[in-house]
Amino acid sequence: MPDLAAVSNSGKTFDTYSAEFTRIAKRWSHANGRLYSQLRGVSVVNGSVQDLAPTVKAYVEENIDLCQPETVHICDGSETENNSLVNLMVQQGTITALPKYQNCWLARTNPADTARVESKTFICTENQSETIPTPKEGVKGALGHWIAPTNMEVAVKERFTGCMRGRTMYVIPFSMGPVGSPLSKIGVELTDSAYVVASMRIMTRMGQAVTQQLAKGADFVKCLHSVGAPANGFVEMPSWPCDPERTIILHVPKNNEIVSYGSGYGGNSLLGKKCFALRIGSTIAHKEGWLAEHMLILGITNPKGQKRYIAAAFPSACGKTNLAMMTPSLPGYKVECVGDDIAWMRFDSSGQLRAINPENGFFGVAPGTSTKSNPIAMKTIFKNTVFTNVASTSDGGVFWEGMEDDIPQGVTIKDWKGRKWTSESGSPAAHPNSRFCTPAAQCPIIDPAWEDPNGVPISAILFGGRRPAGVPLVYEARDWEHGVFIGATMRSESTAAAEHKGKLIMHDPFAMRPFFGYNFCHYLKHWLSMKNRSERLPKIYHVNWFRKGANGKFLWPGFGENSRVLDWILRRLDNEDCAMETPIGNIPKPGSLNLTGLKEDVNTDELFSIPKDFWREEVFAIEKYFQEQVGLELPEEIRQQLKALKKRVDTM
Numbered sequence: 001m002p003d004l005a006a007v008s009n010s011g012k013t014f015d016t017y018s019a020e021f022t023r024i025a026k027r028w029s030h031a032n033g034r035l036y037s038q039l040r041g042v043s044v045v046n047g048s049v050q051d052l053a054p055t056v057k058a059y060v061e062e063n064i065d066l067c068q069p070e071t072v073h074i075c076d077g078s079e080t081e082n083n084s085l086v087n088l089m090v091q092q093g094t095i096t097a098l099p100k101y102q103n104c105w106l107a108r109t110n111p112a113d114t115a116r117v118e119s120k121t122f123i124c125t126e127n128q129s130e131t132i133p134t135p136k137e138g139v140k141g142a143l144g145h146w147i148a149p150t151n152m153e154v155a156v157k158e159r160f161t162g163c164m165r166g167r168t169m170y171v172i173p174f175s176m177g178p179v180g181s182p183l184s185k186i187g188v189e190l191t192d193s194a195y196v197v198a199s200m201r202i203m204t205r206m207g208q209a210v211t212q213q214l215a216k217g218a219d220f221v222k223c224l225h226s227v228g229a230p231a232n233g234f235v236e237m238p239s240w241p242c243d244p245e246r247t248i249i250l251h252v253p254k255n256n257e258i259v260s261y262g263s264g265y266g267g268n269s270l271l272g273k274k275c276f277a278l279r280i281g282s283t284i285a286h287k288e289g290w291l292a293e294h295m296l297i298l299g300i301t302n303p304k305g306q307k308r309y310i311a312a313a314f315p316s317a318c319g320k321t322n323l324a325m326m327t328p329s330l331p332g333y334k335v336e337c338v339g340d341d342i343a344w345m346r347f348d349s350s351g352q353l354r355a356i357n358p359e360n361g362f363f364g365v366a367p368g369t370s371t372k373s374n375p376i377a378m379k380t381i382f383k384n385t386v387f388t389n390v391a392s393t394s395d396g397g398v399f400w401e402g403m404e405d406d407i408p409q410g411v412t413i414k415d416w417k418g419r420k421w422t423s424e425s426g427s428p429a430a431h432p433n434s435r436f437c438t439p440a441a442q443c444p445i446i447d448p449a450w451e452d453p454n455g456v457p458i459s460a461i462l463f464g465g466r467r468p469a470g471v472p473l474v475y476e477a478r479d480w481e482h483g484v485f486i487g488a489t490m491r492s493e494s495t496a497a498a499e500h501k502g503k504l505i506m507h508d509p510f511a512m513r514p515f516f517g518y519n520f521c522h523y524l525k526h527w528l529s530m531k532n533r534s535e536r537l538p539k540i541y542h543v544n545w546f547r548k549g550a551n552g553k554f555l556w557p558g559f560g561e562n563s564r565v566l567d568w569i570l571r572r573l574d575n576e577d578c579a580m581e582t583p584i585g586n587i588p589k590p591g592s593l594n595l596t597g598l599k600e601d602v603n604t605d606e607l608f609s610i611p612k613d614f615w616r617e618e619v620f621a622i623e624k625y626f627q628e629q630v631g632l633e634l635p636e637e638i639r640q641q642l643k644a645l646k647k648r649v650d651t652m
């Protein structure tokens with residue numbers, strides 16, 4: 001209700017009183033028999049305009065004018081609010097209940113909207129060279145996409161004008177990182193998707209507490225999102241509106257601004273995640289002297305009770321969530337989870353690298369998650385979780401590849417498109433990129449320090465990927481520069497997390513290729529410059545759980561057995577003499593990787609072999625990649641590293 005008391009200040013004439021009353025009354029309107037305040041003539045059906053910081057209000061108003069929503073809903077993050085959104089989505093058919101579990105929901109997307117779309121993701125800067133290195137003539141750049149400001153303006157106008165007609169614009173105030181931590185950053189996402197609101201409530205700290213920070217004048221990243229209204233007006237699947245033809249995801253580092261249109265899925269729509277915490281985040285980090293990385297963070301305690309933290313960058317769907325929640329097979333070890341996807345890291349005044357997880361939930365790959373592979377995830381996800389594109393069971397539960405043992409006799413399955421499914425159907429039951437969206441606090445091994453405003457101290461950084469051939473289980477960088485080179489030359493088999501078809505070995509430096517917010521070469525220089533920030537830099541490793549033998553099967557059992565690799569790494573951090581030099585880096589001395597109690601036979605010769613032919617090809621591929629994608633801009637240190645590797649491989 002308007003604050004009439006505030007109007008009736010003593011000493012005012014009746015005319016002023018009446019004029020002020022009219023002015024205030026104008027900001028209110030009737031809808032559904034209720035009184036609502038208004039913004040630009042649009043009813044605000046939840047939350048109070050008075051609570052909005054002037055800067056936020058201006059941002060909302062500007063986009064009301066552009067998107068022309070029917071109503072505005074300012075999110076408070078409450079359970080009541082969430083319940084009403086859930087009810088709305090059930091009514092609209094966007095989600096269905098999963099009565100087998102507590103407060104769990106299944107969303108089925110339009111089959112044309114199931115993953116991130118790298119090819120439609122752009123960074124907008126005045127000059128192309130701020131965003132991407134200049135590729136060799138005739139070569140298509142593969143280190144991000146640039147868009148000019150004028151083109152972006154056209155793209156936005158074309159898509160966003162009136163795109164929320166008949167819909168509600170939700171205003172989501174959110175914090176990446178614990179609210180109020182000096183390392184955290186705030187965002188405001190405007191979206192027309194209730195699914196995005198419900199997901200952002202899990203993935204970020206969202207609502208009232210953040211509104212209060214904003215009211216105190218906190219800066220924020222502007223995040224505008226619409227699922228879109230296709231140009232031809234035809235919405236194929238009203239329960240999941242989207243506009244795949246015209247999907248576009250735009251970032252303006254200069255204004256800390258994100259604009260995303262046409263997709264409701266994951267990294268395309270939950271703008272705190274890849275768009276903010278990585279792309280815009282990396283540009284802020286570059287300016288402020290820290291690192292925003294596609295990395296998990298885990299704590300590991302050895303049998304002596306000594307605890308350390310490790311960060312690891314693997315490309316999408318290459319094992320971050322699984323490693324972050326690992327149940328170690330080696331007796332006496334304990335792993336605790338700080339984060340499974342993103343790390344914000346900076347050196348403190350004593351030269352210790354410290355990391356926070358800016359997220360509040362896990363948006364994890366469902367297929368492959370099982371009581372065998374990731375029991376901790378299985379203990380996390382069956383309450384307060386939104387599942388997307390998994391299969392469903394006749395007893396009100398979920399199913400995906402890997403859950404075969406969990407399905408009771410007589411229970412039938414519908415695939416992610418809602419069609420009857422059996423193991424003979426010939427297609428996967430769950431979409432390969434189907435996901436769970438679940439609160440991090442529910443993880444039974446969440447680290448006690450996971451919300452520490454100062455972050456956790458990082459002792460080692462791992463890079464890795466899916467390398468079916470040639471790349472050993474683990475190797476250690478010779479020094480920081482070599483470590484940066486290893487990150488820069490990462491390659492991995494493509495997965496279902498983005499739109500790439502087939503299993504191509506793709507270059508994915510630092511697992512950041514889809515997420516660089518600025519020119520890769522400037523990013524490399526930034527990483528190299530970290531050398532001057534500390535006397536005690538973390539050690540760097542490369543790991544590969546995915547090497548295959550001649551029979552086409554994985555050579556290494558992975559998952560909990562990866563604790564054996566972490567054990568070797570921790571012993572290296574303690575300066576144990578358990579490594580030997582090879583041309584590509586240091587690998588475990590024969591017999592030094594603890595294999596005691598390993599249930600399967602592992603061919604360690606094959607697992608650790610470094611075939612000369614393979615590595616000559618690898619060096620050649622890296623050389624070609626740098627020549628074509630980066631050219632003369634490549635930092636000299638990296639050029640020297642490549643030269644040295646080539647020489648070592650040639651004299652193998």
Ligand code: GTP
Nearest residue numbers: 316317318319320321322365367368497545558559
């Ligand atoms: P994003 O959320 O896309 O960034 O993926 P992620 O890096 O967190 O990958 P995740 O841990 O979800 O693993 C993806 C897939 O790889 C799942 O199907 C896992 O079962 C599988 N996987 C993870 N770790 C291992 C491992 O050690 N060995 C094998 N063979 N497969 C693994």
Ligand code: SPV
Nearest residue numbers: 116266267273274316497
């Ligand atoms: C990834 O692809 O790396 C993810 C999923 O973590 S998404 O949020 O969709 O980007």
Ligand code: MN
Nearest residue numbers: 294316317341
């Ligand atoms: Mn990821």
